[in-house]
Amino acid sequence: MMMLPSPSISSRARYSRSRSNKNQKSPPSIAGTDWATLDFGLIEKDLAAKLSDNDIRDVLLHINAANKVKRLWLTNCTNIRGIGLRPLSGSTLIEKIDLSLVGKHCNPSNIMPEPPISCDIVLPILDSIISNETLCRLKYLNFPKGWRMRAYNTAKSGSSTETQSIFQAFLARYDQMLQNRGPPKNHSGIDLEIGIFGRHNSYGTQYNICHQCTKLFRHDCSVGDDNAEHYFCSACEREYCGNCVTTTGCGICSYGFCVGTCITHSCASPNCDEKVCDECKQYWCDKCYRTWCDECCSRNCLDCEWCTKRYCHECSENDEMNGVLRCDEYDCVNIACSSCLLKRLQEGELDCMKCIRKATPLIKQLKDENKELKDENEALCQRNQNLEESKQSLEMLMYNRMGITSRDIGCRYRTLQEPN
Ligand SMILES: [Zn+2]
Ligand SMILES: [Zn+2]
Ligand SMILES: [Zn+2]
Ligand SMILES: [Zn+2]
Ligand SMILES: [Zn+2]
Ligand SMILES: [Zn+2]
Ligand SMILES: [Zn+2]
Numbered sequence: 001m002m003m004l005p006s007p008s009i010s011s012r013a014r015y016s017r018s019r020s021n022k023n024q025k026s027p028p029s030i031a032g033t034d035w036a037t038l039d040f041g042l043i044e045k046d047l048a049a050k051l052s053d054n055d056i057r058d059v060l061l062h063i064n065a066a067n068k069v070k071r072l073w074l075t076n077c078t079n080i081r082g083i084g085l086r087p088l089s090g091s092t093l094i095e096k097i098d099l100s101l102v103g104k105h106c107n108p109s110n111i112m113p114e115p116p117i118s119c120d121i122v123l124p125i126l127d128s129i130i131s132n133e134t135l136c137r138l139k140y141l142n143f144p145k146g147w148r149m150r151a152y153n154t155a156k157s158g159s160s161t162e163t164q165s166i167f168q169a170f171l172a173r174y175d176q177m178l179q180n181r182g183p184p185k186n187h188s189g190i191d192l193e194i195g196i197f198g199r200h201n202s203y204g205t206q207y208n209i210c211h212q213c214t215k216l217f218r219h220d221c222s223v224g225d226d227n228a229e230h231y232f233c234s235a236c237e238r239e240y241c242g243n244c245v246t247t248t249g250c251g252i253c254s255y256g257f258c259v260g261t262c263i264t265h266s267c268a269s270p271n272c273d274e275k276v277c278d279e280c281k282q283y284w285c286d287k288c289y290r291t292w293c294d295e296c297c298s299r300n301c302l303d304c305e306w307c308t309k310r311y312c313h314e315c316s317e318n319d320e321m322n323g324v325l326r327c328d329e330y331d332c333v334n335i336a337c338s339s340c341l342l343k344r345l346q347e348g349e350l351d352c353m354k355c356i357r358k359a360t361p362l363i364k365q366l367k368d369e370n371k372e373l374k375d376e377n378e379a380l381c382q383r384n385q386n387l388e389e390s391k392q393s394l395e396m397l398m399y400n401r402m403g404i405t406s407r408d409i410g411c412r413y414r415t416l417q418e419p420n
Pocket of ligand 3: 250251252253254255276277278279280281
């Protein structure tokens with residue numbers, strides 16, 4: 001029997017074929033009525049995260065998954081190691097498996113800590129599926145981010161094939177199987193490129209197929225051909241066709257993202273409709289925290305060339321002391337904040353009079369601050385002395401009351417100080 005951790009899906013009925021009246025709205029189910037799609041993203045996230053390998057195995061056995069399930073989304077099943085997937089071994093029906101464990105338009109980098117799903121356990125199951133090349137229908141695999149990034153790092157370090165990880169070896173076998181299958185051709189299907197520039201998060205993803213509708217892309221079509229148009233989202237790290245998802249480039253890094261879900265932040269310019277991705281969003285004005293697209297930023301902001309502090313023009317104008325300004329003196333190229341100018345001045349490296357003038361108010365400000373601190377220090381010393389004096393007179397008063405003379409006190413102090 002299945003043991004499920006929570007009552008909300010513990011009823012078998014939830015997993016069995018819907019027999020309910022057509023007019024009656026059936027409760028959300030993780031599978032369609034024909035079991036072709038099994039999507040754990042349709043149950044509560046907390047519950048999916050609690051499911052064990054035994055739970056998954058029981059579900060798969062119960063519905064005869066090897067002969068029924070074509071699409072398996074293990075969304076949010078972050079507690080499994082993979083043994084529970086064994087009932088799928090040798091399936092000649094399964095077409096798509098998403099092992100990334102995140103839902104639609106969710107960034108796999110956000111699963112913390114890394115889920116325990118294991119290569120050593122899952123790959124033999126996948127191998128049992130792809131080894132039957134004539135009957136195998138598998139055409140889409142989305143792997144856990146951790147597997148892909150470790151393989152990326154191994155590949156980047158230039159390790160030889162002997163030290164190739166078992167995951168890389170599997171990728172090669174799967175890739176070969178896809179190639180052997182024939183058209184759509186001119187592509188291998190798995191992204192194993194090591195990008196020197198840009199993000200590496202596409203490593204080990206499948207790029208010849210739309211994650212959503214499973215449409216295959218032909219890389220031998222001319223540009224503009226519908227079959228050649230596809231996009232990789234750098235946040236949810238999946239490939240889509242133009243019909244399923246609208247993507248746009250980030251206005252700063254220009255990587256592609258799903259509009260409205262994976263990229264939501266807009267450029268701070270009121271007349272600009274560029275979007276800025278989450279990673280680039282942090283390149284803000286250090287005062288007002290607004291972010292602009294690259295083009296608007298070059299018009300709106302200045303970065304201090306020494307400390308990289310970024311201030312927008314508005315903030316620099318309102319706060320000249322801290323703002324970043326471009327010196328307009330002929331022959332001077334300084335773009336700097338006052339404290340960096342002051343530092344150059346102290347090091348004797350500032351010779352532009354205009355820049356020196358800009359740093360001068362800061363010297364005055366520092367002097368004032370210094371004086372304030374000095375005054376404060378003096379006042380504290382005075383207060384300390386007063387306290388000490390009143391303590392002594394209080395002590396004298398107390399001893400006088402008790403009939404002890406100051407000479408006795410002196411004696412007592414001496415006896416206390418002398419070693420026995
Ligand atoms: Zn599609
Ligand atoms: Zn996306
Ligand atoms: Zn970006
Ligand atoms: Zn600002
Ligand atoms: Zn803009
Ligand atoms: Zn600076
Ligand atoms: Zn200057």
